[in-house]
Structure formats: C-alpha cells, structure tokens
Amino acid sequence: MRVTRFWSWFWIALGVLYFFLPLYATFQFSLKAQRDTLSFLAYQNVLNDPKFAETFLFSLQMAVWTILVGVVLVVPTVYWVHLRLPAVRPYMELVTLMPFVIPAVVLVFGLIRTYAPLFTWTWMGRAVLVAGYVVLSLPYMYRSVDAGLRAMDVRSLTEAAQSLGASWPTILWRIILPNLRTALLSGAFLTLAIVIGEFTLASLLAQPAFGPYLALMGQNRAYEPAALAIMSFALTWAAMGLIQWLGRGRPGGSQLSGTH
Amino acid sequence: MLLYIVLLWCFVTTKDLMAQLTAVGPSQQPMAAARFWRWLGVIPFFLFAIAFIFWPSANLFLGAFRTSDGAFTVEHLVELGQPFILEAYWLSIRISFVTALGGGIFGFLLAYAAILGGLPRFVRTALMTFSGVASNFAGVPLAFAFIATLGRVGLITVLLRDLFGFQLYQYGFNLYGFWGLSITYMYFQFPLMVLIIAPALDGLRREWREAAENLGANSWQYWRYVALPILLPTLLGAMILLFGNAFGAYATAYGLTGGSLNLVPLLIGQQVRGDVLHNPGLGYALALGMVVVMTITLIGYTWLQRRSSRWLRQAN
Amino acid sequence: MAFLELNNIRKEFGRFVAVEAFNLQVERGEFVSFLGPSGCGKTTTLRMIAGFELPTTGQITIDGQEMTYTRPNARNIGMVFQSYALFPNMTVAGNIGFGLKVAGKAAAEIKERVAEMLQLIGLADLGERYPYQLSGGQQQRVALARALAIRPQLLLLDEPLSALDAKIRMNLRNEIRSIQRQLGITTIYVTHDQEEALSLSDRIVVMSAGRMEQVGSPFEIYNFPQTRFVASFVGTLNIVPATVVNGARGEVQIDGQQITLAAGIDGVPNGAQVTVALRPEALSLSESGANRLVGHVENIAFLGSIVRIYIRLDETLLSLDEFNNPHLTLPAIGAATTIYFPLEAGLILP
Numbered sequence: 001m002r003v004t005r006f007w008s009w010f011w012i013a014l015g016v017l018y019f020f021l022p023l024y025a026t027f028q029f030s031l032k033a034q035r036d037t038l039s040f041l042a043y044q045n046v047l048n049d050p051k052f053a054e055t056f057l058f059s060l061q062m063a064v065w066t067i068l069v070g071v072v073l074v075v076p077t078v079y080w081v082h083l084r085l086p087a088v089r090p091y092m093e094l095v096t097l098m099p100f101v102i103p104a105v106v107l108v109f110g111l112i113r114t115y116a117p118l119f120t121w122t123w124m125g126r127a128v129l130v131a132g133y134v135v136l137s138l139p140y141m142y143r144s145v146d147a148g149l150r151a152m153d154v155r156s157l158t159e160a161a162q163s164l165g166a167s168w169p170t171i172l173w174r175i176i177l178p179n180l181r182t183a184l185l186s187g188a189f190l191t192l193a194i195v196i197g198e199f200t201l202a203s204l205l206a207q208p209a210f211g212p213y214l215a216l217m218g219q220n221r222a223y224e225p226a227a228l229a230i231m232s233f234a235l236t237w238a239a240m241g242l243i244q245w246l247g248r249g250r251p252g253g254s255q256l257s258g259t260h
Numbered sequence: 261m262l263l264y265i266v267l268l269w270c271f272v273t274t275k276d277l278m279a280q281l282t283a284v285g286p287s288q289q290p291m292a293a294a295r296f297w298r299w300l301g302v303i304p305f306f307l308f309a310i311a312f313i314f315w316p317s318a319n320l321f322l323g324a325f326r327t328s329d330g331a332f333t334v335e336h337l338v339e340l341g342q343p344f345i346l347e348a349y350w351l352s353i354r355i356s357f358v359t360a361l362g363g364g365i366f367g368f369l370l371a372y373a374a375i376l377g378g379l380p381r382f383v384r385t386a387l388m389t390f391s392g393v394a395s396n397f398a399g400v401p402l403a404f405a406f407i408a409t410l411g412r413v414g415l416i417t418v419l420l421r422d423l424f425g426f427q428l429y430q431y432g433f434n435l436y437g438f439w440g441l442s443i444t445y446m447y448f449q450f451p452l453m454v455l456i457i458a459p460a461l462d463g464l465r466r467e468w469r470e471a472a473e474n475l476g477a478n479s480w481q482y483w484r485y486v487a488l489p490i491l492l493p494t495l496l497g498a499m500i501l502l503f504g505n506a507f508g509a510y511a512t513a514y515g516l517t518g519g520s521l522n523l524v525p526l527l528i529g530q531q532v533r534g535d536v537l538h539n540p541g542l543g544y545a546l547a548l549g550m551v552v553v554m555t556i557t558l559i560g561y562t563w564l565q566r567r568s569s570r571w572l573r574q575a576n
Numbered sequence: 577m578a579f580l581e582l583n584n585i586r587k588e589f590g591r592f593v594a595v596e597a598f599n600l601q602v603e604r605g606e607f608v609s610f611l612g613p614s615g616c617g618k619t620t621t622l623r624m625i626a627g628f629e630l631p632t633t634g635q636i637t638i639d640g641q642e643m644t645y646t647r648p649n650a651r652n653i654g655m656v657f658q659s660y661a662l663f664p665n666m667t668v669a670g671n672i673g674f675g676l677k678v679a680g681k682a683a684a685e686i687k688e689r690v691a692e693m694l695q696l697i698g699l700a701d702l703g704e705r706y707p708y709q710l711s712g713g714q715q716q717r718v719a720l721a722r723a724l725a726i727r728p729q730l731l732l733l734d735e736p737l738s739a740l741d742a743k744i745r746m747n748l749r750n751e752i753r754s755i756q757r758q759l760g761i762t763t764i765y766v767t768h769d770q771e772e773a774l775s776l777s778d779r780i781v782v783m784s785a786g787r788m789e790q791v792g793s794p795f796e797i798y799n800f801p802q803t804r805f806v807a808s809f810v811g812t813l814n815i816v817p818a819t820v821v822n823g824a825r826g827e828v829q830i831d832g833q834q835i836t837l838a839a840g841i842d843g844v845p846n847g848a849q850v851t852v853a854l855r856p857e858a859l860s861l862s863e864s865g866a867n868r869l870v871g872h873v874e875n876i877a878f879l880g881s882i883v884r885i886y887i888r889l890d891e892t893l894l895s896l897d898e899f900n901n902p903h904l905t906l907p908a909i910g911a912a913t914t915i916y917f918p919l920e921a922g923l924i925l926p
C-alpha cells in the first residue's frame with residue numbers, strides 16, 4: 001500500500017513539474033524586459049500596443065459570432081433529432097467528428113480554394129472564418145448540447161408544453177434553452193478558449209486576429225511574447241475554470257464528456 | 261475518401277427518406293407531407309456541413325486529380341513520392357507516434373495514480389481541471405512557453421549549464437527539431453490522455469478485482485489478465501486519437517519553428533500561402549494524404565471504441 | 577470444533593459500527609443464510625469471511641486454521657457476487673478457468689474442469705460465449721461455476737439472485753441448492769428475501785442493525801421467533817397488544833375479548849400489557865381450535881394461492897389467510913364474522 005502510494009505521488013509530482021515548469025519559466029522570462037531588475041514592462045508594452053487591443057477585440061468578436069452561429073445551428077437541429085428523427089443521429093455524429101479527420105490546415109485550404117473568389121468583400125472573408133470556427137467547435141458544441149438534452153426528457157417536456165398550448169418557438173425559447181443553459185455555457189466557453197488564440201485559420205485566411213498577432217510578436221520581440229503567453233494561459237484557465245464551476249453538481253455532464 | 265463518405269451519407273439518407281415515404285400506405289397519404297416536413301428540420305445543419313466541410317474538402321481532393329486545365333491525372337499523387345515530401349510525412353508520423361505513445365503512457369500513469377493510486381480525492385479533481393486547461397493550451401502561446409523553458413536561453417537550458425555545466429544544445433538537442441517538438445506536443449497530449457482514460461479507469465469495477473483475488477490471483481495477475489485487457493481498447497483508441505491530434509497540429513509547429521521544419525501541416529501551410537512549390541495540385545495531394553492518415557486513425561479509434569463498449573454494455 | 581467459526585466479530589467503519597458481537601459456528605457441508613434488511617451488515621460479514629474487509633476485533637477460523645488476516649487470494653474461498661462480476665474480456669470458459677489458470681494448472685486439466693463445471697450448471701455449449709452474450713441468469717450460473725471451479729473449501733453467495741426476475745430466481749435457487757448438496761460444500765448465503773432463506777437453508781442467521789437476532793433452522797425461525805424483530809421480519813404476522821387476565825392459565829384479553837394461550841405467560845402479573853403474535857395462516861374462519869374472536873370483515877385481498885382477509889375487532893386489525901379454492905365461500909365486506917384458532921397459535925413476544 002505504502003509503496004503504491006509512493007509511486008502515485010511520484011507520477012503526480014512529475015506531472016505537476018511538467019505542467020508548471022514551462023509556465024514558471026515563461027513568467028520569469030516575461031519579467032526580464034528591463035535589464036537587471038524584474039518588472040512588468042513587457043506587459044505594459046503589450047497593453048500599450050494598439051494592435052493588441054485591436055486584434056484581441058477582433059478575435060473576441062469572431063468568437064461571439066462563432067458561438068451564436070453554432071448555437072443557432074446546433075440546438076434546434078439536435079433538439080429536432082432527439083424528438084423526431086433519432087435515426088439521423090449517427091449522421092450528425094459523423095459530421096461532428098469531421099474536424100478530427102480534417103485538420104484545420106486542410107479545412108482552411110479547402111475553404112480558400114472554394115470561396116477565395118468571394119474574398120474581395122472583406123466581410124466574406126470573415127464569414128468564412130466564422131464558418132471555419134463553427135466547424136472546429138462543432139464536436140464540443142454538439143456533445144455538450146447532446147448530453148444536455150439527453151439529461152432531460154425532451155419528449156415529455158415538449159409534449160407537456162404542447163398540451164399546454166405552447167408553440168414551437170415558445171418551446172425552444174422558454175423550455176429547451178433555459179434547461180440547456182449550463183450545457184450551452186460550457187460549450188460557449190470552450191469555443192471561446194479555442195477561438196481567441198486560434199492561429200491556423202486566421203493566419204491562412206489573412207485575418208487581423210489575435211493568433212497571427214501573437215505569432216508576429218514572437219518573430220519580432222523577445223519578452224513580450226512571454227507576457228502574451230502568460231495572458232493567454234490565464235484566459236484559457238479562466239474559461240476552463242468557469243466550465244468546471246458551471247458543471248458542478250450536475251449529473252453526468254462536465255466538459256470531460258465532451259472530450260472523448 | 262471523403263467524397264465516398266459524402267456519397268454514402270447522401271445515399272443512406274435518401275434511402276431512409278424513400279423508405280419513410282414509401283412506407284406510407286394509401287390510407288395515410290396526408291402523413292407523407294408531415295414526414296417530409298420532419299426532415300426539413302435538419303436541413304440547415306446538413307447544408308452548412310456540406311457548404312463548409314464536405315464541399316470544400318471534396319473540392320480539394322478533386323483538385324488532387326486534376327491538371328491545371330482540368331483533365332484527370334494521378335501525377336500529383338505520384339509527385340508525393342518526392343524524397344522531401346516522403347520525409348515530411350515520415351517526420352510527422354514519427355513525431356505523432358512518439359508523442360502519442362509518450363503522452364499516452366504518461367497520461368495513463370497520471371490518471372491511474374490520481375484515480376486508483378490511493379491518493380486523496382482533491383488530487384483527482386485538480387488533475388482533471390489542469391488537464392482541461394492544458395489540453396486546450398496549444399498553438400503559438402505554447403510555443404512561446406517552451407522557448408522560454410528549453411530555448412537557447414530558456415530557464416532549463418541555462419539552469420543545466422550553470423549548475424551542471426551541461427550544454428544541452430551541444431548534445432544534439434534542438435527545441436526546433438524532432439525532440440523539441442515532441443516535448444512541446446506532449447504538453448497537450450498527456451492531458452488529453454488523462455481526460456479520455458479517466459472514465460475508463462472509473463469503469464474498472466471493484467468486484468472484478470475482488471473476484472480475481474478471490475480466485476487466487478495476485479495483483480500482477482489481476483492486471484495482466486483482467487484490468488489491462490479490459491482497458492486495452494480504450495488505451496489504444498486514446499493513443500490513436502493522440503496520434504491524430506499531433507499529426508494535424510499546425511499552430512504549435514509554426515509558432516515554434518516559424519514554418520521552417522519539414523512537417524506535412526507546415527508544407528500545406530506553405531502551399532496555401534503560395535510560398536514555395538507553386539504547384540497547387542501537389543498541395544491538394546498533400547492534403548488528401550493527410551486526410552487519409554487521419555481517416556485511418558479515426559476508423560481505428562471507432563473500431564476499438566465499439567469493441568470495448570460491447571464488452572462493457574452489460575456491466576451494470 | 578466447527579468447520580467455520582466466527583468469534584466475537586466486530587467491524588467499525590470510522591465511528592460507525594457495521595457488525596458487532598457476531599458469533600457463529602458452521603458445520604462442514606452446512607448451508608447457512610444471513611437474512612436481514614438492507615444495511616444490517618450481511619455483506620460486511622461475508623466480506624470479512626472472504627478477506628476483503630478485516631474485522632476490527634474478533635477471529636475467523638476455517639477448518640481449524642486461523643484466517644482472520646489471511647489475504648483473500650490465499651483463503652481458497654469461492655464467492656459469487658450480486659452483480660455477477662464476470663470478467664467481460666474473457667469467454668465463459670475463460671472465466672470459469674481463471675482460478676485454475678492463475679494457480680498454474682495445466683491447460684488440459686483446466687479444460688477438463690471447465691467442461692465438468694459447464695455440465696454442472698447446464699450450459700455445456702456456451703463455453704465460447706462472452707458474458708455480454710448471456711442472459712442475467714446464465715451469467716450468474718457462470719459466476720457460480722467460476723467460484724466452484726477452484727474447489728473452494730467454502731462458498732459465499734451475496735444476494736446472487738436479487739438482480740434476476742422472479743421466475744428465474746426460483747429455478748436458479750433450487751439449482752444452487754441441489755449443486756450445493758451434490759458437492760457437499762459448506763455455503764453461506766446472504767439474502768434479504770425471507771422466502772429464499774426459509775426454503776434453502778439448513779440454518780438461518782437473522783440480523784438487524786449489525787447484530788445477530790436469532791440463529792436457528794427455518795422451522796425454528798418461522799414458528800418460534802425469539803425477538804419481536806424476527807417475528808415481524810420473517811413471514812407476515814399479526815402483532816397484537818393484549819392484557820393479561822390470568823397468567824398461570826394463559827388467559828389474555830384482546831380488545832376486551834378473552835383468549836387462552838398455551839404457554840409463555842407464567843409469572844406475568846395480572847393486568848400487565850403483553851404482545852401476542854398470531855400467524856395469519858393459523859387463524860381460520862371455520863370452526864377449529866379453542867379460541868375465538870369476533871369482528872367485522874374490513875377487506876379481502878387475493879394473493880393467488882391464498883386469500884388474505886382483514887378483520888377488524890375493535891381497535892385491532894387482524895389478517896387471516898385461507899387457502900384459495902374454487903369452493904371457498906367468502907364473507908361479505910362489512911359482515912360480522914368469527915375467527916377460530918388453537919391455543920398454541922398465539923405466541924408471546926418479549
């Protein structure tokens with residue numbers, strides 16, 4: 001017993017080391033922007049850079065669009081499949097698995113080949129970016145909504161509402177969505193975490209997003225990228241923390257179920 | 261490949277639809293309309309999927325079989341045989357394999373320690389949270405973090421030099437090479453493993469262990485004959501998923517190497533940027549090759565998943 | 577010395593006492609049941625015998641050998657779990673042969689023994705199936721065969737039938753008993769189903785809240801419960817408050833009506849309150865026995881082979897069982913009726 005526990009602690013300690021050492025190194029490095037003293041100069045530089053705010057807001061905007069489009073696309077469909085077309089479910093799952101088969105580079109390559117002629121309009125490029133993000137977040141959105149709907153008895157809820165005279169929009173808006181709140185928020189935060197720092201699509205579609213800005217900083221500066229990495233990490237952490245917090249005490253549905 | 265899936269999907273869907281429609285007897289004629297409307301509910305979703313997943317991919321793969329004037333050709337596929345492209349595939353596969361295996365084993369040991377290792381409950385909760393974060397902390401910032409750790413003036417590099425006089429970079433290590441990339445990828449690989457394998461470890465029932473002990477098995481025999489075989493499909497499946505995860509990674513590799521390493525995703529990226537090859541057909545073929553590899557991994561994963569869920573179906 | 581001896585076993589989980597003052601001697605070849613409500617400590621006791629839990633105090637000896645702290649895999653005890661616990665990755669044959677395989681037996685010997693076991697449980701051609709391809713009843717048979725394959729010195733069964741439906745439960749329980757007789761294996765059987773315990777056991781240990789209430793043959797347990805708990809837990813029973821009229825002569829009053837009991841209240845002062853237990857099947861509507869009580873029929877329930885008639889005296893409600901037969905004439909609900917029963921049907925509970 002004591003021996004196994006020693007090894008358990010050993011592996012956990014190793015994991016903690018692996019997890020925190022790079023973060024510690026980055027943090028330490030980010031403080032060295034000024035010679036011979038530790039300072040937050042790098043963070044100041046980053047925050048004072050107008051490009052930072054610009055690109056960050058752009059990505060945030062894209063994330064919000066992605067979440068909206070994702071919800072509008074996924075919720076009614078999954079609801080409908082649960083209610084009326086359970087036979088379609090395998091195909092839904094197939095579609096949502098596609099991002100695992102088609103890596104982001106390939107996806108964006110295809111999107112460009114197909115829609116490049118339309119990119120003369122700026123908004124078109126952005127729309128395609130959002131569409132790409134929706135595709136990337138599809139597995140997570142679908143899984144959390146699917147799990148959420150499975151946890152409640154969709155059919156009885158719907159029939160109860162119908163028998164009380166509710167119309168379809170009312171049912172979706174007043175009954176299904178509120179019950180899905182936790183699932184949707186989890187999906188939304190995960191999407192946020194993915195989209196904000198996303199590099200592949202944004203960079204290859206030549207969009208002024210936060211990810212390409214990060215990469216650019218990495219090529220031109222020394223200490224600011226470290227500061228940016230720490231900030232991105234804090235952001236990911238916040239999003240995951242919120243998901244965990246939302247998932248507390250809910251039967252059968254933390255974000256973990258969405259991951260495998 | 262993908263086209264095939266699309267066609268299959270269309271075929272099955274229409275077949276179902278036809279079956280639905282034809283199953284309606286004459287007495288139920290008004291129902292046919294209702295059944296049709298029922299299908300309408302899922303059309304927006306599938307239209308989106310076709311417009312932004314299937315059609316662009318199909319478009320890409322058709323391109324792999326076309327000359328610039330649109331005639332059919334397999335020339336681009338043949339061109340994949342060039343040494344530097346084969347090397348790129350080989351490097352990608354090696355890195356993915358090493359990080360899947362390493363991340364898989366390390367993640368398994370961690371999850372095992374936290375769930376079955378007799379540690380306090382909070383360790384498990386903490387590990388799961390950290391894994392959620394770390395598995396999503398990839399891309400350019402991750403590259404920065406490892407540059408600050410293992411780069412030429414990174415914390416550990418400097419520490420090893422100052423404390424032990426050990427010059428990491430003189431012993432063939434290079435953060436921008438095979439091992440550097442592998443160590444960096446591991447940072448999102450092992451947490452993913454933890455997330456995937458944790459439910460499977462939870463699913464190992466106490467009674468199995470007790471039944472085995474009761475029949476005279478020692479701990480090792482229990483692991484050898486019961487626990488490991490039960491976990492094996494999930495373990496392998498998870499590692500396959502990790503493989504795909506690393507194989508398709510673009511942002512981290514780009515952030516680390518600036519796009520200079522000869523990896524398949526980076527080559528495709530160069531194609532998109534129009535930097536190097538000036539041969540779009542070859543780019544399409546590269547992408548096709550990548551999807552083929554990914555499809556194989558996914559099929560393997562699904563197969564293993566089925567297998568283990570079949571075993572466990574009746575385990576109430 | 578008995579084959580299995582539990583001496584003064586006590587088990588605490590933290591501050592919670594799950595089992596205490598548990599003393600039991602089981603003879604070789606005996607079939608003993610632990611019977612009691614959920615949470616009374618049956619499984620805990622069984623797990624201590626198997627070695628999965630260690631007693632806080634007390635001793636366990638098997639065949640003269642002290643085994644209290646022996647590791648489970650060195651005890652040579654077969655155990656059947658409520659949830660079957662078959663290894664899902666092995667075939668039926670693999671499961672049954674597992675104990676022999678880890679003991680390092682030769683392949684040929686394992687094969688022979690597995691075939692023999694499959695024969696014993698009547699699943700001779702299912703050796704190559706996987707557990708998920710079997711029904712619940714078949715799975716539990718395999719679990720039994722797996723436990724028996726190692727020729728254990730003791731067989732433990734923890735509610736082996738509770739996950740099965742009623743019909744299969746009946747068949748399998750008879751089968752378990754006949755296999756047990758055939759092999760002469762000492763068996764401990766945990767259940768909370770009194771019918772199971774009564775029909776299977778040589779002896780029954782009735783437990784409640786971690787304590788033994790009574791140990792005895794099914795006949796003793798059913799007919800002569802020693803505590804109120806046993807009386808109420810085993811069988812359905814009318815438990816009736818009564819006032820002693822004349823202790824020496826066994827005369828008591830129920831709701832103002834006097835009856836006579838065969839034994840049990842010698843020396844109880846007149847006017848004292850006692851509790852009388854009356855089995856429903858000992859009461860009758862036709863004239864028989866020396867006691868009679870008058871009341872009104874309140875309700876009648878068909879339970880298949882018997883008909884249960886509820887009769888209200890004044891305060892007290894008695895239930896009375898008659899065997900069902902097509903010629904049975906039943907009183908109307910609300911009708912006045914007389915209940916008859918013999919002197920020895922009433923039992924004084926402590």
Ligand SMILES: Nc1ncnc2c1ncn2[C@@H]1O[C@H](COP(=O)(O)OP(=O)(O)OP(=O)(O)O)[C@@H](O)[C@H]1O
Binds near residue numbers: 594768
């Ligand atoms: N590992 C444990 N830790 C703490 N308490 C426990 C543990 N195992 C059992 N108990 C408690 O001990 C008591 C007896 O449990 P046990 O499992 O023996 O009951 P049982 O008689 O088998 O009941 P059932 O018929 O429901 O199976 C219960 O109150 C239970 O909560």
Ligand SMILES: [Mg+2]
Binds near residue numbers: 620
């Ligand atoms: Mg129990």
